[in-house]
Amino acid sequence: MTESYIWRDERTAWRIIEGEAVIVTPLDSKVHILNEVGTRIWELLEGKEMKVGQIIEMICEEFEVAQKKAEEDVDKFIKEMCEKGIVKIRAPGQKKSIVHSP
Amino acid sequence: MKTSILEKINVVAEKECIPVDAFFELTYNCNLSCDFCYVVKDKEREELSFEEIRRALEELKEAGALFLTLTGGEILTRDDFFEIASYARRLGFALTLFTNGTLIDKKKARLIKSLYPLEVGISIYSADSSVHDKITEISGSHESSISGLKLLKEEGVKVVLKSVLRKENVKKYPKLIALSERLGVRYNMDPIVTPRNNGSKEPLSYQVSDADLKRIYSDKRLYPEKLRGPASPQANPFCGAGKTLCGISPYGDVYPCIQFPQKVGNIKKSSFKDIWNNSKELSKIRKMKPSDLKECKDCELRLWCGRCPGIAFLERGNIYGKSAVICRIARVQKEISG
Numbered sequence: 001m002t003e004s005y006i007w008r009d010e011r012t013a014w015r016i017i018e019g020e021a022v023i024v025t026p027l028d029s030k031v032h033i034l035n036e037v038g039t040r041i042w043e044l045l046e047g048k049e050m051k052v053g054q055i056i057e058m059i060c061e062e063f064e065v066a067q068k069k070a071e072e073d074v075d076k077f078i079k080e081m082c083e084k085g086i087v088k089i090r091a092p093g094q095k096k097s098i099v100h101s102p
Numbered sequence: 103m104k105t106s107i108l109e110k111i112n113v114v115a116e117k118e119c120i121p122v123d124a125f126f127e128l129t130y131n132c133n134l135s136c137d138f139c140y141v142v143k144d145k146e147r148e149e150l151s152f153e154e155i156r157r158a159l160e161e162l163k164e165a166g167a168l169f170l171t172l173t174g175g176e177i178l179t180r181d182d183f184f185e186i187a188s189y190a191r192r193l194g195f196a197l198t199l200f201t202n203g204t205l206i207d208k209k210k211a212r213l214i215k216s217l218y219p220l221e222v223g224i225s226i227y228s229a230d231s232s233v234h235d236k237i238t239e240i241s242g243s244h245e246s247s248i249s250g251l252k253l254l255k256e257e258g259v260k261v262v263l264k265s266v267l268r269k270e271n272v273k274k275y276p277k278l279i280a281l282s283e284r285l286g287v288r289y290n291m292d293p294i295v296t297p298r299n300n301g302s303k304e305p306l307s308y309q310v311s312d313a314d315l316k317r318i319y320s321d322k323r324l325y326p327e328k329l330r331g332p333a334s335p336q337a338n339p340f341c342g343a344g345k346t347l348c349g350i351s352p353y354g355d356v357y358p359c360i361q362f363p364q365k366v367g368n369i370k371k372s373s374f375k376d377i378w379n380n381s382k383e384l385s386k387i388r389k390m391k392p393s394d395l396k397e398c399k400d401c402e403l404r405l406w407c408g409r410c411p412g413i414a415f416l417e418r419g420n421i422y423g424k425s426a427v428i429c430r431i432a433r434v435q436k437e438i439s440g
Binding site: 011012013014017022026027029032 | 196
């Protein structure tokens with residue numbers, strides 16, 4: 001998982017409102033609000049994909065949490081975000097699938 | 103879940119005056135000539151260029167706008183529509199499009215799909231093409247709108263059939279519901295006809311009768327949720343206009359809401375941020391208190407009233423005053439609730 005890459009699903013709409021990422025997933029018209037750590041991860045993904053390992057490192061550093069805890073949290077976050085259509089993930093070496101870039 | 107999150111966002115947005123919901127009229131040009139349209143073109147004024155719209159979109163993003171409705175006139179009469187809409191998507195806006203659908207071909211339907219709009223609203227006034235075409239004053243417009251709608255559906259785009267109910271189509275609205283169901287799209291029918299944006303009350307002559315209004319508001323297919331009222335006497339009589347809502351006209355005029363065309367600034371002359379933060383008119387709207395509504399505060403209909411300062415402004419130029427259109431709806435809703 002740490003070698004995998006994640007990026008924002010290009011279909012989402014979003015804004016940071018009062019410090020929280022508010023994300024709209026157009027396929028189901030749902031609105032999601034991310035917590036502080038989720039919002040930080042969303043910001044890190046601005047215009048680029050990132051290695052999950054890199055994200056874990058930054059979360060450890062910025063939120064002063066232990067490596068194991070950060071790994072568990074990020075893992076859970078990514079799974080949840082993938083299910084909701086907020087981010088996408090690819091294994092290293094796998095081609096990035098872009099639905100459409102407007 | 104969706105409602106509670108949206109409510110939470112709205113509470114924050116209202117408190118901080120963040121225009122999360124923006125309506126942008128891209129043009130007043132239209133290939134149809136609907137007799138009750140609220141739009142009045144000003145031939146002396148130039149519509150916004152792509153560059154001006156691009157800048158306005160960036161400023162709206164900066165101000166916190168998330169939901170963006172692109173409307174007109176007819177949005178697809180702008181040659182640069184897809185450039186504008188694609189740019190809005192790149193800025194992270196959640197798009198809704200309002201169109202008459204007549205200019206949508208297969209290629210445009212695909213391009214619209216690629217914008218991932220939350221919904222595309224297509225105006226269709228009747229299941230009967232002759233009634234629709236009489237309202238739009240363009241023969242064949244019904245067929246073209248239905249064709250555009252079907253092409254969007256084929257691409258998997260969420261479509262809503264929008265209709266204003268008026269004297270000429272109100273009796274047969276169940277047929278329009280049946281048409282929506284056959285086409286597999288959501289429908290949204292509204293009996294509110296508003297004055298034109300220059301205050302002309304001419305479109306009000308198309309309003310439905312009280313008896314039809316009662317029938318519409320009693321129809322659970324149109325209003326599955328409980329109707330307004332009676333509300334708590336402490337309920338907030340104000341809407342999000344100028345707080346969570348904003349509108350921009352094709353000439354760059356900024357409004358508190360698209361249905362509230364009081365000019366509070368112009369983006370050709372000032373930045374959106376400057377207008378939004380410093381407009382005296384907006385400040386007045388945001389400071390309105392129930393006690394300011396002298397004509398409404400003791401009204402027997404107030405608990406059933408969905409007060410609209412925009413329609414009051416259009417009717418009488420007085421944002422604190424009563425509106426005949428809204429009073430009538432409140433009266434009918436009170437009668438229905440017994």
